Amino acid sequence: MIEVEVHQQLRAFLREQGELYWSHHLTMARLVARALRIGRSALIQTGTPGDLQGRYRLSYLVPLLMWQEPVVLVVPEAIQQRILRVEIPRLRQWIEYPKPIQTGDRWPAPDYKGILITTPEAWLSDRLNSEGRFPTGIPTIIDGVDDLESWTRDLLTVQLDSADWEALMLACPAQADLIRDSRIQLIRAIFQHPANPYECYLIEQAERDILLELKFYLTETLPPNWAHFFEQLQQNDRLVWVTILRQAGQFSLHCTPVKIASFLEPIWTQQPTVLIGGALDLDTDAEIYRSNVGLDDDLTCLKFALDRQEDLIQLYQPEGIPLPNTPQFQGALLKELRSLLSLSASVQRLTVILVGDTPLRSQVGSILAAEFGSRVQVERTCLEENGILVTGWEFWREHQGVLPAPYVFAIATLPIPSLEHPLVAGRVAYYKQHRQDWFRLYLLPEALSELQRSIAPVRECQGFVAILDSRVLHRSYGAQVLTALSPFARISYLDSSLFNPVDE
Structure with missing residues (x-):
């Protein structure tokens, strides 16, 4: 069986390399090989979110190269380049299987028996819009499905900007004055919204009425973008919003489904699919994630744990910090940050301070820059070694x-x-309307996914993570946050001896 052959080849390759890059290589390789052989879909959590080096990728590349039938590999462009330039050349020196490999946004030929590497945008667009560029029934591996929801939502979002208004006037010349007047009404209504840090606003009923009245009087065939937008505008499960460029006096309209599961669900029946992500859900069966992307129960679910030695972080959680929504929080936060930066001054490595609140981020950056000088930069990529x-x-x-x-x-x-x-x-209003637990099903999973992906680089050097949000200590969901951060060694105090980076 291919599982046995893959196991033997990969084990020999890893021994030859003299270094075991990832402790779960052989298990994952056998599972992918089995999925190819029996045509059963699988969902695999590697436990390594944000791992751009992809230490787990050998685990699916070996079975793909050894499998004698055609297969589709769906990965983002940046990962494609690493696979083609680094991983596959290295494997082909060891595995003597001359399987053809091509990249592209469509299947090369009806009798093609090789590997086709394509992007998530190309593959999902084909499946969502029934474009016929990829045959059904061909086993498909999708790497990086932590971003599957955002990939899908981006493709399903309809956007209308200035060029679309011009196209509408060209398509409907008899209603050009009406279109121009409607646009002016929208501009007046939209720019009355008070400024917010996000420069986007949900469409209010008055603005929706302007658009619906415009649609009523448009009798000609509409440009596809407008036809699609008006179709979605009248559906209850759509999120409609506007983004504003105040200085330019311009705006764009957007419309997207609140939930995407119903769009993705028909896709999974068209071919066996192995979905690979870093940290999709706290549970092995990934119930919430599967519900969000339309996956049923008929697939194999596997979750690998991080290595307690190689992936361990030091976790500091000070007690006594006020809750983030209190006036005392900023002062306590700055006090902890000053202590942290002073004690870690000898570390010749990057320090990152994550502040989600935009005004608070600017204030923290200014105050720390006044004390620690040019080392402190706010959202810049040109940084000193100990920046x-x-x-x-x-x-x-x-x-x-x-x-x-x-x-x-x-x-x-x-x-x-x-x-x-x-x-x-x-989105929260939609969950409330349907009497669903919006915090457990939406806000908390989003937070845990973001948290795990963000600290992934810190694990490379077994670094130091300080969580200065006391909700982890005092809210019921704190236990789930700690589970997402595992493995860690808890630190209850700050001392300069703690800051001794592990050499890579």
Whole structure:
């Protein structure tokens, strides 16, 4: 059986390399090989979110190279380049299977028997829109499904900007004056919204009425973007919002489904699929994640634990810090940060301070820069060797792959999506309307996923993580936060002897 052959080849390869990159290689490789052989879907949590080096990827590349039938590998562009330039050339020197490999956004030929590597955008677009570019029935491996929901939501979102308004006037010349007047009414209504840090707002009923009245009078065939937008606008399970560029006086309209499970569910019946992510759910069966992406119970679920020695972090949780929504929080936060930065001054590595609240982030950055000088930068990538980066969650997520792994990592508040963000409020309102537990099903899973992905680089050097949000100590969900952070060694005090980085 292919499972046995894969096991033998991979074990020999790892022995030849002289280093076991990941302790679960052989188990995962056998599972992927079995999925290919019997055509059964699987959901695998590697436990290594945000691992750009992909130490687990050998586990699925070996079975793909040895499998004699065609297969699709779905990975983001950046990962494709590493696979093609590093992983596959290294494996092909060892595994003598001349299997063809191509990249592209469609199946090469009806009789193609090799591996096709494609992007999530290309593959999902084909499946969601029935474009026919990829045959059904071909086993498919999707790597990085931590982002599956955002990939899908991006593809399902309809956006209308200035160019679309011009296209609408060209398509409906008889109603050009009406279109222009409707746009002016929208601009007036939209720019009356008070400014917020996100520069986006849920569409209110008055603005919705302007759009629906415009639709009523448009009799010609509409441009596809507008037709799709008006179709979604009238559905109750859609989130409709506007983003504003105040200085330019421009706005864009957006519409997307609140939940995407119903769109993804038909996809999984079209081929056996192995979905691979880092940390999708705290539970092995990933019930919440499967519900969110439309996966049924008929698949194999496996979750690997992190190594207690190699992936251990030091976790500091001071007691007595006020709750984040109190006036005393900022002072207590700055006191802890000063102590942390002073004691770790000898560490010649990056320090990251994560502050989700935008105004607080700016204040913390300014105060610390006045005390610690140019080492402190707010959301910048040009940093000194021992730099101090003050950043929000989104900036860190986008740039952590190109920045050096931090040794000291301080978290001001948990990354629980803010109800002040209009899009978060809109999704929560939908859960409330359907009498669902919006915190357990939406806010908490989002926070735990963000947390695990963000601290992943710290594990590379068994670094120091400080959580300065006392809700971990005093709220019932604190236990789940600690489970997501495991493995860790708890630190109850600060001392300069704690800051001794492990050499890589």
